Amino acid sequence: MTNRYDSQKMNALVNKIYQAYGFSKENSQKIADALIYTDLHGITSHGVQRLALYDRFIQNGKIRIDSHPEIEKETDVSAVIDANFGSGQLNGMYSMGVAIEKAKAHGVGIVTTKRSGHYGIAGYYANLAAEQGLIGMSSCNSRPGMIPTNAKKAFIGTNPIAFAMPAKPHNFIFDAATTVVPQGKIEVYRKQEKDLPALWVAKEGNQPVYDHTDTATLDSLRDPEANVGIAPLGGITEETGGHKGYGLGIMVEVFTSILSLGNTSAEISASDVETGPCQSFIAIDPAIFGDSEKIIDKFSRYLEDLRQLTAVPGKEVYVHGDKEQLAYQDRKKNGIEIDDKTIMEIKAIADRLHVDTQPYFVS
């Protein structure tokens, strides 16, 4: 079952939980804002649903509470940042801030960050740049999830690409795992006790898995030794374009782990606290190409033309960011959607930290 919860109350609860871990009030607020932003925009797989994962990482020392990102090397248009295993959300906001500063001064900023933590949705960071009139991009690697074309097991992360661009009436925000789906989406289907609706997961490289009750297989998605993984965007065969998702995953690896000399997806281990994901953050000022206003106007008209295309019966043509904008208007008014299992996980974390959940669960 899924219920609705007031976003401001849930924001306050997440803040309390992070303060109970030992994060400053200001940093707890930043983390709560990023997670609740995600739920408000309807991306339930990456909002408070992720608290249980972060909790495990904070407990085993993979996310370090008193850690701060440091610039290791920089030029006018680039930086390499050592995140020192701090919270992914805090590192992400800091790193995109550096990229934005460079783009404002020199037109472009490309930042690659290593030894970081899971940072939630890549689109959140891309949009930080778009909110300031810039093009924003962000990607991250993660523990292996994607099966390279023709391989038997996962080796590359779900490695998303996010791209945000200012537009009217609201920003264009594209944010997509280079696998068919991110890990979080499979978790949501399992929590909702639904079978997987397409070839998302494969055993032995090419045997489809749909059954949500196949716990042994689906649990081993996080096991680097198991011959189980998620199909690249495009599927498990070259005929359907799977080698393209695989290639995009490698491209993300270059901007995250290769340029920073950090850990590649396959080098990240859940237990080894001296390994962690890498992220990239790019900001580009459209004004280096021409009149920003004209560029944004042309783009906005283009997106509107897409929305106006004739749709197949019963469907609508949308552009990326539209659904999230509709979800935001709904959630802001009617509350964010959280399934019961996630609520139980949050309760258990709060109880352990002696945070009273009572005031926050009335929607």
Place this chain on the structure above:
Amino acid sequence: MTNRYDSQKMNALVNKIYQAYGFSKENSQKIADALIYTDLHGITSHGVQRLALYDRFIQNGKIRIDSHPEIEKETDVSAVIDANFGSGQLNGMYSMGVAIEKAKAHGVGIVTTKRSGHYGIAGYYANLAAEQGLIGMSSCNSRPGMIPTNAKKAFIGTNPIAFAMPAKPHNFIFDAATTVVPQGKIEVYRKQEKDLPALWVAKEGNQPVYDHTDTATLDSLRDPEANVGIAPLGGITEETGGHKGYGLGIMVEVFTSILSLGNTSAEISASDVETGPCQSFIAIDPAIFGDSEKIIDKFSRYLEDLRQLTAVPGKEVYVHGDKEQLAYQDRKKNGIEIDDKTIMEIKAIADRLHVDTQPYFVS
């Protein structure tokens, strides 16, 4: 039927044909080199197979023989180039040259080029940067080919993303349409009289087309009014990730037609010679992030780890650029593969231009 032809002889023939159109000897050589490079690397859909298309464009004035690209606006890290409807190959080489120069001087170069012509494979231009130790990227838009998710007809080009990075023993070159397949691949299947092996083409937004003899439907892939198009990478449904290919197609549109204020895919018409495709060229010097040699070594080891993964029975795990490298070694020695229909098209062009094909067709 497909036969083998000596690559140097075919290069000389293409050169002669372009000189017969009126291109300079030097420019004809550049165009021949780009096309034969493509065939040598086994990408038959975009090599001399494309001569018939270019011939139509040269004849109707869409590709102008005495035209040169001009820089309209530039900064240390960016340029907007007006290609003045010159040959796409020549514009592409010039524009990537500008990006490379900026990357060598300032770390990054981002170039967007408008009013260009079809430039062949995007990977060729990305690799020009990789050949000089830089990361290279290139994209282009094109007449509508991709059906946006839930729409009934095509509106976005097949908009490829190419990414090249120096590596040992050979460069990593990723080059993929953001549709399941590029237009050229469908043309090759039709010439070989083979049915389409997966859901590449759809009518009315969601009705699959496999039959290669369905001429009426497949011919209308180039008709902007027809309700026929190619599926985005990921397929025609959101469950299989089709909205991701659609979003990547829009991202390519931003870097090509939006930032340059050129023609979007839907604004390019085959008959209106005052419209043309847009392209983007990005070069990044890895040295702005750290020791280039260490970065390239780490990347090369990573690619080798991928190649060494256990494969599903009867298959091999490769990385992007490997197959093309194998094809190159084969074609260099044994000749490039050209189907009979393409040979007939080339003969007809040569005959019209009074170029004697006799010396070139002995393999």
